[in-house]
Amino acid sequence: MDEQRPPRWTRWFVWTFLGSFLVCGATGLDTWSLTGFRLFSRVRVEHEVSREIVAVDALGREHQLRFARLPRAYQGSLTVVKAFGSLPTSGRVQVCQAWMDAAIRLGDRATSLRIYRGDRDPLPRKGQRPAAPVTKTLEYSCSSSPATERSNGAADATP
Amino acid sequence: MRRLEEWMFAPGSARRLAAVRIGLCSLLALRLARPVYVGLSGQPRALFRPVSFMHMFPGLPSRGPLIVLQLLGVMAATLAAAGLRARVTLPVAWTCGLLLNAMLSSLGKILHNDVVLLICLVPLLVAPVADAWSLDAIRKRRTRRETGEGRDAPVSVAYGWPVRVAMLVVTGAYFFSGLGKVVFSGPSWVLSGNLRWILYTASDRSASPNVVALFVADRAWLAHIVAGATLLLELTFPLVLWRKRLATFYVPATAGLHAGIWLTMNLDYSAWALSAVIVFVDWPWLVEWLRRGRLKGTPRATTTIGEPATLADAAADILYA
Numbered sequence: 001m002d003e004q005r006p007p008r009w010t011r012w013f014v015w016t017f018l019g020s021f022l023v024c025g026a027t028g029l030d031t032w033s034l035t036g037f038r039l040f041s042r043v044r045v046e047h048e049v050s051r052e053i054v055a056v057d058a059l060g061r062e063h064q065l066r067f068a069r070l071p072r073a074y075q076g077s078l079t080v081v082k083a084f085g086s087l088p089t090s091g092r093v094q095v096c097q098a099w100m101d102a103a104i105r106l107g108d109r110a111t112s113l114r115i116y117r118g119d120r121d122p123l124p125r126k127g128q129r130p131a132a133p134v135t136k137t138l139e140y141s142c143s144s145s146p147a148t149e150r151s152n153g154a155a156d157a158t159p
Numbered sequence: 160m161r162r163l164e165e166w167m168f169a170p171g172s173a174r175r176l177a178a179v180r181i182g183l184c185s186l187l188a189l190r191l192a193r194p195v196y197v198g199l200s201g202q203p204r205a206l207f208r209p210v211s212f213m214h215m216f217p218g219l220p221s222r223g224p225l226i227v228l229q230l231l232g233v234m235a236a237t238l239a240a241a242g243l244r245a246r247v248t249l250p251v252a253w254t255c256g257l258l259l260n261a262m263l264s265s266l267g268k269i270l271h272n273d274v275v276l277l278i279c280l281v282p283l284l285v286a287p288v289a290d291a292w293s294l295d296a297i298r299k300r301r302t303r304r305e306t307g308e309g310r311d312a313p314v315s316v317a318y319g320w321p322v323r324v325a326m327l328v329v330t331g332a333y334f335f336s337g338l339g340k341v342v343f344s345g346p347s348w349v350l351s352g353n354l355r356w357i358l359y360t361a362s363d364r365s366a367s368p369n370v371v372a373l374f375v376a377d378r379a380w381l382a383h384i385v386a387g388a389t390l391l392l393e394l395t396f397p398l399v400l401w402r403k404r405l406a407t408f409y410v411p412a413t414a415g416l417h418a419g420i421w422l423t424m425n426l427d428y429s430a431w432a433l434s435a436v437i438v439f440v441d442w443p444w445l446v447e448w449l450r451r452g453r454l455k456g457t458p459r460a461t462t463t464i465g466e467p468a469t470l471a472d473a474a475a476d477i478l479y480a
Contacts, residue, residue, distance in 0.1 A: 004261070004316065005168070006317070006464075010285075010317075011164075012284070014167065017282070017324065018327060021200075021278065021328065022185050025338070026335070026338070028212075030210070030269055031211055031261070032210040032211040033274055033277050038339045038343070039330055039336050039340075041339035041340045041343040042343050042344060043344040043347050043351055044353050044358055046352060048360050050364070054178030071198040071201060072196075072198030072266070073199050073219060073266070074206065075203070075205070076208065079266070079267030079268045080267045083283070095204065095205045097203075098203035098206050116243055122355075122356060122360065123359075125377075128362070128370075128373055142263070
């Protein structure tokens with residue numbers, strides 16, 4: 001052994017670091033990369049709620065926006081859509097425009113977007129899928145212009 | 160507190176710390192080499208959801224800076240694993256990893272996949288990680304031979320605490336994951352149909368049904384057992400710090416937990432599981448054991464614990480010094 005006690009700065013560093021780690025973990029505080037480690041911490045209920053974003057072309061036909069086919073930069077969109085209703089009007093228009101651009105990137109000639117809320121119970125089941133189909137409710141319809149934005153049941157936008 | 164401080168700052172082996180450096184830096188290099196980061200370029204500003212220090216940036220960078228950051232990170236992490244100028248290369252690699260993963264978490268959801276790896280590396284940033292099993296150490300030895308100086312002592316206080324802090328980080332990550340479930344959900348995390356609904360949703364949202372997830376979800380009793388075992392495993396993980404033999408159960412069990420999450424929900428927590436293995440395995444002992452090819456009579460250069468008497472003792476010694 002060449003040393004018996006660590007230098008003061010080492011002790012200070014260790015306890016400050018571990019203290020911060022402990023505070024974030026114990027309080028659920030997310031100051032990335034120190035986080036509250038809230039992994040599946042909320043109880044899920046039997047009712048499944050999902051969101052679907054569809055592009056609408058000039059003929060009124062709907063095309064589902066498949067984010068999995070887009071670069072990683074777009075793949076948080078299904079999280080963003082959950083809070084879509086709480087965004088200010090200008091924010092909603094910007095997000096809407098971003099998704100319309102994404103639709104065009106995928107080859108869809110989008111003139112507007114629709115956001116549907118999907119409701120379904122996983123039980124009973126028919127084979128490996130739920131027996132009941134998804135009940136779709138139109139939540140928002142938007143285009144790149146604020147004048148054309150419509151909402152339906154905005155209170156449901158942030159479940 | 161005094162006992163904790165004594166444990167934390169007890170002498171440790173330069174080789175054990177070097178092994179943790181090699182493992183964590185190699186893992187970081189592999190993680191940073193994934194193509195996901197380049198896909199972050201071209202994100203519209205409206206979709207940018209910054210976390211923490213990412214609020215300082217107006218949005219995600221374009222392709223060029225992302226590629227530079229990724230290449231720099233992979234190169235620096237590889238050099239740090241090899242122990243070349245580790246005082247510089249390790250912090251550079253860590254900073255690249257921190258930035259790139261903060262960008263991934265700025266898409267709307269905080270990602271924990273690489274968090275444990277990054278936090279485990281924090282104590283290594285300021286520690287003498289390259290005094291053994293490194294190119295820096297080889298270079299130093301050559302210089303000493305030329306000047307006629309003696310060798311470094313293989314055991315020191317400076318080598319012990321970084322590994323123990325990393326152990327506490329892994330332990331804390333599991334414990335706080337369990338604590339979050341207790342605080343936010345209580346007993347219903349286990350007693351309600353919670354896990355069944357998680358698994359049904361995971362399967363129903365994927366293009367093809369997940370047979371493993373459905374096997375558990377279709378059997379309520381099994382879902383309760385799996386949920387209870389998960390919570391128990393997370394909450395009691397800190398016991399490994401108290402009884403080293405328990406690491407032979409907990410480390411493989413948590414690896415199994417992550418494998419189960421991957422099989423049922425297709426979520427990749429391999430960096431978390433591998434960080435736990437890298438930090439808790441006594442690699443110098445394992446190397447020595449493999450070199451000699453037998454259990455009995457294996458000297459322990461790194462700890463004060465005696466020779467392993469049985470296979471179980473040997474396994475306990477390999478996991479966690």
